[in-house]
Amino acid sequence: MIDYTEKIPNNVDLGRDRVLQRALEHWQPAYMNWWYDMGPSESHALEVYLRTATSVEPDGWAQFGYVRMPEYRWGIFLQPRDPGRQVNFGVHKGQPAWQEVPGEYRSTLRRVIVTQGDTEPASVEQQRLLGMCCPSLYDLRNIFQVNVEEGRHLWAMVYLLHRYFGRDGREEAEALLERRSGDMDNPRILGAFNEPTPDWLAFYMFTFFTDRDGKFQLCALAESGFDPLARTCRFMLTEEAHHMFVGETGISRILQRTCEVMKEHKVENASDVRALGVIDLQTMQKYLNFHFSVTIDLFGSDASSNAASYYTTGLKGRYEETKIEDDHELQNAEYPVLEVSGNKIITRQVSALTALNERLRDDYIAEIQGGVDRWNQIMEQSGISFRLTLPHKGFHRAIGNFAGHFISPEGEVLSKEAWENNRDKWMPSAEDQKFVQSLMTGRVIEPGKFANWIAPPIRGINRQPLNFEYVRFN
Numbered sequence: 001m002i003d004y005t006e007k008i009p010n011n012v013d014l015g016r017d018r019v020l021q022r023a024l025e026h027w028q029p030a031y032m033n034w035w036y037d038m039g040p041s042e043s044h045a046l047e048v049y050l051r052t053a054t055s056v057e058p059d060g061w062a063q064f065g066y067v068r069m070p071e072y073r074w075g076i077f078l079q080p081r082d083p084g085r086q087v088n089f090g091v092h093k094g095q096p097a098w099q100e101v102p103g104e105y106r107s108t109l110r111r112v113i114v115t116q117g118d119t120e121p122a123s124v125e126q127q128r129l130l131g132m133c134c135p136s137l138y139d140l141r142n143i144f145q146v147n148v149e150e151g152r153h154l155w156a157m158v159y160l161l162h163r164y165f166g167r168d169g170r171e172e173a174e175a176l177l178e179r180r181s182g183d184m185d186n187p188r189i190l191g192a193f194n195e196p197t198p199d200w201l202a203f204y205m206f207t208f209f210t211d212r213d214g215k216f217q218l219c220a221l222a223e224s225g226f227d228p229l230a231r232t233c234r235f236m237l238t239e240e241a242h243h244m245f246v247g248e249t250g251i252s253r254i255l256q257r258t259c260e261v262m263k264e265h266k267v268e269n270a271s272d273v274r275a276l277g278v279i280d281l282q283t284m285q286k287y288l289n290f291h292f293s294v295t296i297d298l299f300g301s302d303a304s305s306n307a308a309s310y311y312t313t314g315l316k317g318r319y320e321e322t323k324i325e326d327d328h329e330l331q332n333a334e335y336p337v338l339e340v341s342g343n344k345i346i347t348r349q350v351s352a353l354t355a356l357n358e359r360l361r362d363d364y365i366a367e368i369q370g371g372v373d374r375w376n377q378i379m380e381q382s383g384i385s386f387r388l389t390l391p392h393k394g395f396h397r398a399i400g401n402f403a404g405h406f407i408s409p410e411g412e413v414l415s416k417e418a419w420e421n422n423r424d425k426w427m428p429s430a431e432d433q434k435f436v437q438s439l440m441t442g443r444v445i446e447p448g449k450f451a452n453w454i455a456p457p458i459r460g461i462n463r464q465p466l467n468f469e470y471v472r473f474n
């Protein structure tokens with residue numbers, strides 16, 4: 001008999017909750033089967049220098065040490081409860097925050113939790129082959145860290161399903177282990193989580209763009225009137241910061257290396273750059289265009305009655321809800337959204353409640369722009385005139401007002417034909433992907449060594465040196 005209270009670090013008093021223990025006894029072996037099947041390929045015997053969340057204390061919440069990933073201690077942590085917390089927006093504003101699920105919102109809340117939960121194992125599935133072509137031990141350790149923490153995020157959502165939703169919660173928890181990223185018959189719920197992540201450039205873009213979508217969704221759920229959901233999401237955000245760090249610095253290091261090579265060899269055009277075994281800046285722009293556009297679709301339709309009702313009922317707030325100075329009800333407020341009219345893009349004021357997805361998307365884009373500006377400093381400091389830019393919000397969209405329209409990265413409305421003719425100029429072509437993947441055919445696992453196409457990071461993990469043995473292959 002496994003002692004689950006011992007095995008599962010937690011601050012939810014698991015030892016005294018028999019119902020929850022029984023539910024987890026059933027779910028945990030299925031989770032392990034999923035990890036063995038769909039977790040990182042050929043990784044089970046490796047010893048990885050990982051951090052494990054062991055408490056919710058801001059300093060010292062995690063421990064570092066060598067772990068075989070199947071033995072990782074996936075724990076359940078909620079931010080400590082604030083007994084005075086209230087519902088801070090919508091029609092229930094001012095009531096005490098809910099400690100149990102309000103009956104009338106049960107199915108909606110369950111759907112919100114399942115949709116969030118589904119993204120966590122999906123990204124592990126998308127990334128499972130990348131360890132086989134890692135650019136260094138440092139990067140290999142980082143992708144494994146991201147993977148085990150996405151696993152823990154799944155645990156966080158499954159905890160809520162088991163603890164608060166009874167039998168249908170248990171069924172949903174099982175279904176989370178049954179869907180598969182990209183599967184024709186039983187895919188993951190959201191589009192971007194069914195796209196392949198075929199190489200490390202895509203991985204860094206994904207952790208910069210798509211994990212940051214995760215951050216914004218978690219921030220909105222961390223405002224929820226349903227207190228256990230809010231507290232779970234708050235704690236998940238501490239881990240999410242590292243995932244976005246991996247993405248932003250990964251792209252920075254690629255740009256750094258490309259710029260070094262361009263300067264050293266005095267080359268500018270893409271084919272000369274490629275011939276030197278590094279990724280040309282044009283290809284970086286194309287990957288950016290792709291990942292940005294599929295990720296902003298995740299925020300949903302520009303006008304959404306679901307978004308309005310999640311807000312009105314107190315289930316999902318705005319980004320930094322409690323820092324915003326307004327009435328937190330939005331009954332009479334407006335918000336600008338874009339739409340296509342003829343061959344122009346126009347701005348229209350709509351009800352702020354129905355535009356809440358758009359507002360969250362805009363908050364997200366503002367933060368993304370900051371990262372792109374930091375990347376551009378690398379080119380600036382190298383004396384290279386190329387700059388990365390975010391494409392227009394309407395570019396390559398499948399959801400919302402721009403779906404079915406053909407918008408260029410500059411924001412012109414085009415015919416389908418004109419757009420298709422430029423597709424390979426704007427997004428990674430099969431040939432671009434083949435080139436990127438040709439750089440990543442084997443793995444670099446000598447401590448302190450890095451693949452030619454990426455610069456070393458500025459510092460190691462947890463103050464360890466760059467030549468530290470972040471992963472042991474015994």
Ligand SMILES: [Fe+2]
Binds near residue numbers: 120149150153214240
């Ligand atoms: Fe996550």
Ligand SMILES: [Fe+2]
Binds near residue numbers: 150211240243
């Ligand atoms: Fe993440």
